[in-house]
Amino acid sequence: MKKIKVAFVILHYQAIEMTIKCINSLYKTFDIFENFIVVVDNASPNKSGNELKKIYIKYDNIKIIVSPENLGFAKGNNIGYSYCTKELDFDFLVIMNNDIIISQKDFIEKIYKLYEQKQFDILGPDIYNPNLNYHQNPLRLNPLSTTELLDKKEALQKQFKFYYFFKFKRNLGLLKRKFFAKKTQQTKRTFKYDNSKTYISPVLHGACLIFSKAFCKKRKYAFYPETFMFWEEDILDYECRINNFSTIYSPEINVIHLEDVSTNTLFSNESKKELWKLKEMLNSISIFIDYKKKSQEN
Numbered sequence: 543m544k545k546i547k548v549a550f551v552i553l554h555y556q557a558i559e560m561t562i563k564c565i566n567s568l569y570k571t572f573d574i575f576e577n578f579i580v581v582v583d584n585a586s587p588n589k590s591g592n593e594l595k596k597i598y599i600k601y602d603n604i605k606i607i608v609s610p611e612n613l614g615f616a617k618g619n620n621i622g623y624s625y626c627t628k629e630l631d632f633d634f635l636v637i638m639n640n641d642i643i644i645s646q647k648d649f650i651e652k653i654y655k656l657y658e659q660k661q662f663d664i665l666g667p668d669i670y671n672p673n674l675n676y677h678q679n680p681l682r683l684n685p686l687s688t689t690e691l692l693d694k695k696e697a698l699q700k701q702f703k704f705y706y707f708f709k710f711k712r713n714l715g716l717l718k719r720k721f722f723a724k725k726t727q728q729t730k731r732t733f734k735y736d737n738s739k740t741y742i743s744p745v746l747h748g749a750c751l752i753f754s755k756a757f758c759k760k761r762k763y764a765f766y767p768e769t770f771m772f773w774e775e776d777i778l779d780y781e782c783r784i785n786n787f788s789t790i791y792s793p794e795i796n797v798i799h800l801e802d803v804s805t806n807t808l809f810s811n812e813s814k815k816e817l818w819k820l821k822e823m824l825n826s827i828s829i830f831i832d833y834k835k836k837s838q839e840n
Contacts, residue, residue: 543631546603548577548650551622551637553615555583558590560800561640562597565604571644578630579604580622581640585612614770615748616763623764635753637764641800642669642750652795653752663757663787664778666746668737668796677737678799680744680791685779688834695827702820705813741791743783748775750797757787766833772819773826780834 550568554561565579581598583591583606591608598604607621619637626635634653638644646652656665669678686694735741753764766777782789 543629544578545631546576546578547633548572548653549626549630549632549635550577550579551619551626551635552579552581552640553584553618553622553637554581554586554591554594554640555612556586556588556590557640558586558588558593561590561594564638564640564642565598567643567645571647572650574603577603577650578626578632580625581606582618582622583608584614584618585609615772616765616769616774617767619765620763620767623758624762627758633755635755635758635764636750637753638750638797639799639801643798643800645798646796649795652792656790656792656794657754660790661754661756661788662790663754664746664782664789665752665754665795666744666789666791667750667752668791668793669747669749669799670796671799671801673801678749679737679747680735680741681747681775682745683735683741685745685783686776688831691827691831691834695824695831698820698824698827702817702824705817705820738793740793743789744791745779746775746789746791748778749799749801751775751778752795760785760787768829768833769826770822771826772823773830777830777833780830784837 552561552564561581565581568574568577568579581594581604583594585591585608591606595606595608598606605625607625609618609621612618613621623635623637626632634650634657653665656662666679670676671678748765751764764778765774766781769777779789781787
């Protein structure tokens with residue numbers, strides 16, 4: 543097995559320019575020959591997975607895996623996770639979206655230092671979305687209860703069933719704000735949590751997660767493999783809690799998240815995209831509720 547410091551798993555779908563930008567950021571930031579990059583192509587219809595294979599064929603520290611079918615977020619990332627745990631001897635495994643950019647020079651050194659201090663199973667970095675001017679980690683400080691999950695499921699069902707009514711209402715609100723912007727005070731989006739603080743056992747955002755070698759030795763997969771997309775980080779958090787795996791958020795390491803680049807390639811129509819999201823969110827939250835119920839019964 544090849545000995546390296548950090549293995550990076552990048553899930554790719556369609557947006558080849560973004561994936562190349564993501565890979566280039568790793569090459570510019572780190573001594574990549576001490577690390578390894580695994581790109582999993584989720585059966586991109588534009589055949590960009592095969593194009594990535596051609597581009598990086600001579601790179602010893604990059605492995606491109608082309609899945610024969612689109613497996614979604616959890617199973618797609620699990621392919622990369624499985625390859626790394628079987629073929630590489632690493633200290634840490636970073637699973638990240640292809641729209642994540644890492645430019646922090648001491649990113650890896652900080653991970654080692656934090657592990658010495660906290661002995662974490664999973665570490666979450668400060669994830670900054672420049673398009674929204676918003677810090678996305680931690681996702682929540684506490685997990686959602688079953689009652690809260692059921693309430694969210696009911697709300698999603700209503701949004702899906704009466705989608706066009708809610709869209710009309712939303713657009714009407716946008717028009718009002720546009721016409722009366724000068725007369726009303728603009729509200730600024732506030733950060734949900736103080737991202738400058740360290741948090742123990744928060745629910746971490748799934749766009750970039752750092753797994754310790756100790757965690758990977760205990761688990762066959764990174765994410766519960768039954769969902770296609772959405773709620774993966776909440777299910778992971780639940781599994782961490784019932785299995786006593788430790789999670790931590792630290793502002794000492796940071797990444798940039800350009801968000802939704804891959805899903806934007808799926809739809810030219812905004813309504814179709816939103817309806818697809820609602821459908822997948824509904825399916826995944828139902829799976830999560832059932833999984834939670836069964837595990838508690840056992």
